[in-house]
Amino acid sequence: MADxxxxxxxxxxxxRRQQTFLAIAEEIIPAxxxxxxxxxxxxxxxxxxxxxxxxxxxxxxLMVFLxxxxxxxxxxGGKPFTRLSSEARQRQMRWFERSPIPALRTGFxxxxxxxxxxxxxxxxxWPSIGYEGPLLFDRPFPDPEIRALQxxxxxxxx
Amino acid sequence: MKLEVDVAIVGSGAGGGAVLDRLLPLIGQGxxxxxxxxxxxxxxxxxxxxxxxxxxxxxxxxxWPTADGAITMMMGKAVGGSTAMYTGVTFRAPDEVLxxxxxxxxxxxxxxxRYEALEQALNVHAPPADFVNDNNRLFKEACEKLxxxxxxxxxNLRDCxxxxxxxxxxxSGGKQGTLELQIPRAIAAGVTLVPNCTVERVQDRTLxxxxxxxxxxxxPGPYPPGPLEIKARLIVLAAGCPGTPALLLRSGLPGLCxxxxxxxxxxxxxxxxxIYPHPIKNYRGFPKTYYxxxxxxxxxxxxxxxxxxxxxxxxxVHGWGPEHRxxxxxxxxxxxxxxxxHDPALxxxxxxxxxxxxxxxxxxxPDNIKALAHAQASSAEIFFAAGCDSVHVSLADQFELxxxxxxxxxxxxIRPENFIxxxxxxxxxxxxxxxxxxIAPKTxxxxxxxxxxxxxxxxxxxxxxxxxxxHVNPYLTIMALADRVADGIFADRREFLP
Numbered sequence: 006m007a008d009x010x011x012x013x014x015x016x017x018x019x020x021r022r023q024q025t026f027l028a029i030a031e032e033i034i035p036a037x038x039x040x041x042x043x044x045x046x047x048x049x050x051x052x053x054x055x056x057x058x059x060x061x062x063x064x065x066x067l068m069v070f071l072x073x074x075x076x077x078x079x080x081x082g083g084k085p086f087t088r089l090s091s092e093a094r095q096r097q098m099r100w101f102e103r104s105p106i107p108a109l110r111t112g113f114x115x116x117x118x119x120x121x122x123x124x125x126x127x128x129x130x131w132p133s134i135g136y137e138g139p140l141l142f143d144r145p146f147p148d149p150e151i152r153a154l155q156x157x158x159x160x161x162x163x
Numbered sequence: 164m165k166l167e168v169d170v171a172i173v174g175s176g177a178g179g180g181a182v183l184d185r186l187l188p189l190i191g192q193g194x195x196x197x198x199x200x201x202x203x204x205x206x207x208x209x210x211x212x213x214x215x216x217x218x219x220x221x222x223x224x225x226x227w228p229t230a231d232g233a234i235t236m237m238m239g240k241a242v243g244g245s246t247a248m249y250t251g252v253t254f255r256a257p258d259e260v261l262x263x264x265x266x267x268x269x270x271x272x273x274x275x276x277r278y279e280a281l282e283q284a285l286n287v288h289a290p291p292a293d294f295v296n297d298n299n300r301l302f303k304e305a306c307e308k309l310x311x312x313x314x315x316x317x318x319n320l321r322d323c324x325x326x327x328x329x330x331x332x333x334x335s336g337g338k339q340g341t342l343e344l345q346i347p348r349a350i351a352a353g354v355t356l357v358p359n360c361t362v363e364r365v366q367d368r369t370l371x372x373x374x375x376x377x378x379x380x381x382x383p384g385p386y387p388p389g390p391l392e393i394k395a396r397l398i399v400l401a402a403g404c405p406g407t408p409a410l411l412l413r414s415g416l417p418g419l420c421x422x423x424x425x426x427x428x429x430x431x432x433x434x435x436x437x438i439y440p441h442p443i444k445n446y447r448g449f450p451k452t453y454y455x456x457x458x459x460x461x462x463x464x465x466x467x468x469x470x471x472x473x474x475x476x477x478x479x480v481h482g483w484g485p486e487h488r489x490x491x492x493x494x495x496x497x498x499x500x501x502x503x504x505h506d507p508a509l510x511x512x513x514x515x516x517x518x519x520x521x522x523x524x525x526x527x528x529p530d531n532i533k534a535l536a537h538a539q540a541s542s543a544e545i546f547f548a549a550g551c552d553s554v555h556v557s558l559a560d561q562f563e564l565x566x567x568x569x570x571x572x573x574x575x576x577i578r579p580e581n582f583i584x585x586x587x588x589x590x591x592x593x594x595x596x597x598x599x600x601x602i603a604p605k606t607x608x609x610x611x612x613x614x615x616x617x618x619x620x621x622x623x624x625x626x627x628x629x630x631x632x633x634h635v636n637p638y639l640t641i642m643a644l645a646d647r648v649a650d651g652i653f654a655d656r657r658e659f660l661p
Contacts, residue, residue: 033483039492055215058224095484102483102586110585111232118226118478125473125491126215135442135495136473139212140326141334146216147209147380155215 010160011153013046017068018053024087025075026052030120032094039133043124047159052123054151067119070112074101129157164374164391168195168355169660170652171370171395173362173410175200176244178625179401180341181281181642183349185649190352194660197355197393198346199372201402202240204358204382205247205342210332214474217331219378220248229525233584234429235478236523237592241332242358242382243342244403245592246638250329250451251319251338252467253287254635264630266600266611269647277643285319285339287639294318294325296448298498299468301439303453305548311457316467318452325449330471358384360391362402363519365414368620369394397620397652397659400598401645404627405514408597409521411608411615412514418617420605423598424514428506428632430593431527434469434479435539435556436490437498437546438563444495445470457541459505459634463530464538466545469501479588481557490555490563498546502538503593504531508631514597523594527584536579543573557587593637598627612651613644620659624648 018026030052031044056064074097078086081100082093089097101113124130131138146152170186172179175198183198190196205220218225222238229236239245255278258271281287295303306313323337336343350356359375370393377383400407408424454467471479476499477491512525539556546554547570554564554573558581569576581587600623601607604616613628615621624645626637633640652659 034488035485037485037488037492039488042488051215055218055224058218059226060223063223063226098483103583107231107233107585110583111228114232114585114588115226117483121477122215122474125477126213131473134473134491135444135493136446137444139328141212144211146211146213147378148216151216155213 008158010158011156012160012162013050013150013154014162015050015053017056017064018049021075022068022071023049025071026116026120028087028094029074029098029116030123032091032098033117033120034124040130043120046161047127047154047157048120048123050123050159051126051154052119054154055122056119066112067115070116126155127157128155164386164389165394166197166355166391167394168197169395170194170196170397170399171393172196172198172399172401173370174244174401174403174406174625175242175341175346175356176239176401176403176625177246177341177638177641178403178645179244179399180246180345181645182399182401182624182649182652183354184345185646187348187352189660190349190354196349197357197395198349199357199360199362199370199393200242201361201406202242202358203378204242204356204384205332206382207334207336209380210328210334212326212328212331212334214331214472220332229523231526231584233527233589234431234525235590236429236594237590238403238594241342242346242356243340246340247332247342248330249340249592249638251340252451252636253282253285253317253319253639256633256635256640260634266630267602268611273647274643277646278639281639281642281646285344286321287317287319289315290318290449290452294449295452296445297443298445298450298470299452301498301549302468302500302545305545306455308548309544311455313453313455316451316454323449327447327450327470328472329450355385357386357391358382360384362410363413365398365400365410365416365621368396368398370398397622399622399624399648401625403625404594404597405521405523407623407625407627408514409516411598412516413519416618418604419608419615422510422606423608425510425512425597426508426599426630427512427514427523427525427594427596428508428629429525429591430595430632431504431506431531432590432592433502433535433539433557433588434471435500435502435542435546436480436554437549437551438490438493438553439496439498439549439551442495445497445499446472458538462537463505463534465503465635466538466542467501467503470499480555481588482562486562498549498551500542500545502535502542504534504538505632505634506531508596527589532579532582535582536577537574540574540577543569543577547573558582595626595629595632595637598623599630600628601630611647613648614651619655622648622652
């Protein structure tokens with residue numbers, strides 16, 4: 006069925022970490038009148054696929070960073086990041102972006118890159134930025150999963 | 164598995180390809196040569212022009228940062244090396260750079276005939292008029308309005324169909340990289356190509372490697388996954404920077420001096436954006452045809468045209484949130500240019516090892532940050548002169564500079580203090596150094612012909628030879644140096660070759 010969402014099995018961005026990632030992605034790419042923001046399963050799934058192909062040490066760092074990020078929300082609004090207001094989330098993000106600790110800045114830069122990849126590599130997003138996509142739009146790729154994820158219709162596999 | 168050859172070449176990029184080409188006549192006479200490439204063998208059919216699918220052609224799948232995370236290194240991991248994903252921009256190293264390098268025998272006069280021969284073989288030429296898309300046309304017009312020189316970026320293309328996706332692999336084969344030219348010729352001549360082959364150590368004319376499985380959709384090599392030991396009379400390291408210095412560091416060859424791994428330059432690159440009043444679709448057409456050297460001598464940078472795909476663009480746009488999204492919604496109105504900084508060769512900037520893997524320790528020099536602020540002000544002048552309504556550069560006090568407030572003097576809004584390592588987007592596709600050539604074994608790793616000091620059977624033929632930055636896109640100079648390394652091999656052939 007062409008309209009059925011593609012069922013994706015998350016390898017890294019699962020459970021609580023997925024919620025944290027979605028909350029960050031929504032602040033990085035907020036919804037506007039051109040469409041929904043980045044905090045969707047479709048963004049997370051594409052990012053998860055990409056994370057699964059990174060160097061294992063980098064994967065581990067990103068996952069630890071997401072967990073730390075969630076609980077450092079306590080310092081910015083007394084709650085974990087996913088339960089903060091949007092204003093408090095942005096306060097935390099601005100602090101990380103300019104943190105005196107280099108690892109926190111680069112960790113945030115890495116998450117930002119993953120959110121932007123998960124969003125701007127999606128075919129359903131391209132019309133909103135005036136991008137008509139590759140000239141060889143339908144050229145097949147050996148991994149059909151990533152091609153399906155780029156369509157932007159994604160559900161979570163049980 | 165074991166393999167025995169006369170010459171083993173580690174790496175199949177610009178340096179390895181140039182050495183291969185020179186060895187072809189000897190291969191015809193029976194010389195046995197193997198090329199060991201860490202990356203897969205992608206063919207044109209593999210390239211889909213989609214960023215996320217093509218991440219596998221880059222080291223670290225496109226996420227290979229410097230140790231402090233401040234610079235994203237973009238190197239090709241493929242048969243063809245970085246020539247599989249460059250734009251084909253072809254520069255000769257300026258004479259003053261070669262003189263500054265101060266390597267005996269490596270003079271402008273020595274390189275000139277090599278450059279000429281390579282340019283002819285690679286079909287290097289100025290871009291024809293029909294290659295110039297709006298991004299490039301407007302850049303040129305703006306430079307002319309400002310009275311700044313605007314020069315052609317010479318390109319190594321043949322029958323290019325101007326898809327515009329050069330950095331994701333060339334689907335037409337128009338780009339005259341190693342993947343298209345030297346590798347097919349070498350295979351036809353009988354060279355053994357081993358893709359997916361990570362060389363771990365070199366010792367006493369022997370390479371110890373691991374063959375990895377070929378990724379789906381790529382050409383398999385002649386050996387199954389597992390250990391591979393390669394014995395050779397002569398070994399040429401052409402794995403680039405950081406590949407070659409990391410391999411030598413792992414190997415622990417006695418007697419190499421402390422310069423090993425050091426004096427790395429990366430040619431830091433930062434993208435800036437202008438927003439044009441109406442859609443111009445600069446993602447179509449050839450992305451790079453002009454540059455201005457106007458500030459090279461006075462401030463230490465070049466400005467080149469460029470244009471990238473949506474994710475790469477989004478990553479290069481500073482910041483996040485509503486402003487970032489608003490700018491990206493105008494992707495099809497963007498003009499884009501790339502600042503390339505001439506960085507100093509310092510011993511502290513170095514390749515080292517972390518659990519046996521290459522790690523690049525590099526800190527952007529304060530003078531480069533000052534130069535970047537100047538370059539972004541110059542970029543803003545170009546964008547406004549081109550007719551843009553607004554400009555986004557990462558060192559500006561505000562996210563977007565409007566024509567009304569900033570066109571008269573954009574430099575007032577752009578300050579080096581706004582540079583934050585790890586937050587300000589910086590990338591590099593031109594790492595150089597780490598095995599600097601020279602005369603004295605106490606201060607260099609190889610002699611001027613790439614012979615590793617104390618190891619006459621071991622040669623280096625890649626960008627790691629550069630003692631200082633080339634200032635310009637380096638591939639042609641890598642090939643010219645590799646051609647000199649081949650001279651050395653021929654000079655010593657009676658000693659090493661059958």
